Structure formats: structure tokens, C-alpha cells
Amino acid sequence: MKFFIDTANLEQIKEAQALGILDGVTTNPSLMAKEGITGEANIINHYKAICEEVDGHVSAEVISTDFEGMVKEGEVLASLNPQIVVKLPMIADGVKACKYFSDKGIKTNVTLVFSAGQALLAAKAGATYVSPFIGRLDDISTDGLNLISEIRLIYDNYMYDTQILAASVRHTMHIIDCAKIGADVMTGPLSAITGLLKHPLTDSGLAKFLADYQKGH
Numbered sequence: 113m114k115f116f117i118d119t120a121n122l123e124q125i126k127e128a129q130a131l132g133i134l135d136g137v138t139t140n141p142s143l144m145a146k147e148g149i150t151g152e153a154n155i156i157n158h159y160k161a162i163c164e165e166v167d168g169h170v171s172a173e174v175i176s177t178d179f180e181g182m183v184k185e186g187e188v189l190a191s192l193n194p195q196i197v198v199k200l201p202m203i204a205d206g207v208k209a210c211k212y213f214s215d216k217g218i219k220t221n222v223t224l225v226f227s228a229g230q231a232l233l234a235a236k237a238g239a240t241y242v243s244p245f246i247g248r249l250d251d252i253s254t255d256g257l258n259l260i261s262e263i264r265l266i267y268d269n270y271m272y273d274t275q276i277l278a279a280s281v282r283h284t285m286h287i288i289d290c291a292k293i294g295a296d297v298m299t300g301p302l303s304a305i306t307g308l309l310k311h312p313l314t315d316s317g318l319a320k321f322l323a324d325y326q327k328g329h
């Protein structure tokens with residue numbers, strides 16, 4: 113399973129990259145705003161800076177909600193760096209724009225996906241990635257992981273190339289469960305990624321090894 117980090121924070125991106133396990137980055141307008149990145153020029157420069165820090169795909173989300181606007185914005189974003197994936201909302205014009213970009217060989221990520229039917233449309237439009245938001249479904253007492261299972265089944269039935277990018281991952285168990293189900297990618301915060309490192313038996317075992325080594329010196 114590929115690991116993407118879901119942030120626009122350059123320090124966190126660098127930290128995940130330094131671990132050697134990072135495959136890409138996802139951002140959204142809220143994450144950009146959280147870092148105080150506002151205004152078209154600053155946002156564009158920030159995408160360029162993110163691309164310099166990672167080797168993999170970087171999702172950059174359009175703000176427009178109409179087909180023409182999405183195409184215009186998406187073309188600018190895609191021209192910034194070959195790593196850029198144009199992130200489009202799961203609305204009718206987003207599906208049309210996804211088809212437009214996939215026909216041109218431009219990578220896409222269809223976002224804000226909350227149902228298997230939406231994921232099916234994204235695959236038919238040729239999306240590179242589909243982003244089902246599992247945490248936000250859990251927030252409204254709906255099983256987000258079940259959606260990942262449904263999409264996995266549908267995509268495998270028809271051998272769709274679209275990669276399932278489990279999004280809105282909130283904690284380590286989400287990551288482990290997504291890996292069990294067979295999500296192609298997960299995107300989550302640094303805390304969820306580094307949380308996978310932790311086990312008290314690792315810490316106590318290491319402490320004992322080091323203490324025993326010291327006894328012999």
C-alpha cells in the first residue's frame with residue numbers, strides 16, 4: 113500500500129520523506145489555509161515547494177465548480193510539475209473534467225467521495241485516484257471502511273485501473289484496516305503514520321538490550 117501524507121505543512125512532509133516510506137502528498141484548500149497559504153501565487157509556489165520535497169504524486173485541488181473553470185485551473189496546476197495530480201470534486205462537472213484530463217493523459221484524483229456509486233463514476237471517467245473519505249463517514253456513524261471494501265470489490269470485478277486512495281484517515285487502525293482490505297493508497301496525518309512505529313514491547317525490549325550491552329562494558 114502506498115503512503116501519502118495529507119498536509120500542506122512542509123516540515124511534516126520533510127519528516128515523513130526522511131522516514132523513507134513516503135509515496136506522495138495530498139492537499140486540499142482547508143489544509144492550505146491551515147498553513148496560512150492564501151492567494152493564487154502563494155498557493156502555486158507552495159505546490160512547487162511540496163513537489164521539491166517528495167518523489168511521488170502531489171494532489172492539487174481546483175477551486176472552480178464549473179467544467180470550464182476546472183479545466184483552466186487544472187491545466188495550470190498540471191503544468192507546474194509532472195508530479196501534480198489534479199484533484200477534482202465528485203460533482204457532475206468534476207466527472208466531466210476528470211474524463212477531459214484522463215483523455216489528455218493528465219493524472220486526476222476525484223475527491224469528496226462518500227458512496228460506491230460515486231467511486232464507480234470516477235473509475236468510468238478514467239480517474240487515476242478516487243478518494244473515499246473514511247473518517248468523515250465514521251464521524252456520521254457510517255462505516256467508512258465498509259465503503260473501501262465495496263469499492264475494492266467493484267473495481268476488481270471490472271479491473272478498473274483507478275487506484276483507491278483511502279482519505280480522511282485519522283489514526284493507525286484506519287491504516288491497518290485499509291491495508292487488510294486492499295486499498296491501493298492511504299493518505300493521513302503524520303501522527304497516524306508515525307503511530308505505526310509505536311509498541312511498548314519494542315521500547316522495553318530495546319531498553320533491556322541496551323542495559324544488557326552496558327553491563328558487559
Ligand code: E4P
Nearest residue numbers: 118138139140248279280281
Ligand atoms: C483527502 O484528500 C483530504 O485532504 C483529507 O483526507 C480529508 O481529511 P479530513 O476529513 O480529516 O479533513
